Amino acid sequence: LFSPGFQVAPETKAVMKWLRSIPFVLSASLHGGELVVTYPYDYSRHPMEEKMFSPTPDEKVFKMLAKAYADAHPVISDRSELRCGGNFVKRGGIINGAEWYSFTGGMADFNYLHTNCFEITVEVGCEKFPLEEELFTIWHENKGALLNYMEMVHRGIKGIVSDKFGNPIKNARISVRGIQHDVTTGN
DSSP states (O other): OOHHHOOHHHHHHHHHHHHHHOOEEEEEEOOOEEEEEEOOOSOSSSSSSSSSOOOOTTTTHHHHHHHHHHSSSSSOOOTTOOOOOOOOOOTTEEEEEHHOOSSSHHHHHHHHHHHOOOEEEEEEEEEESOOOGGHHHHHHHHHHHHHHHHGGGSSSSSOOOTTSSOOTTTOOOOEEEEEEEEEEEOO
């Protein structure tokens, strides 16, 4: 996941430890500089290739999650709006991260590969560093989309894996036929 010689910052190690200790299932990373929602993988399977589509085994789920955010965002979902430097209108405001640009060490890829958490990256606006007076508008543009995304936690299979006595089984592996990516039960 990380390049050889890559130094992991102490705060990154702390977040990694936190993610492994709590069974999160959804997360989103908010960035600035574009209006688009990206999903894993962010790192191309072929590091020499730029802009190469690199789907996870859960491609359909990630597209559904990204669309849930993008479709509820008033600017990302506005089909007449030209987007910052890029144009993601024809893609519905979403893109596979590595297809946009490939990079190593991203949290979305880490979460997918090392936890049960599915993470999307939301580029919330054209300005990389918006002015303070722009934050209120950005918040209102993203509030409904964030709530819509959080509601996605109720999609899919959920429940308790227990033994014959009804005791929860920690770290039971859950497999879905046709998807080569297992998840494990929490505490």
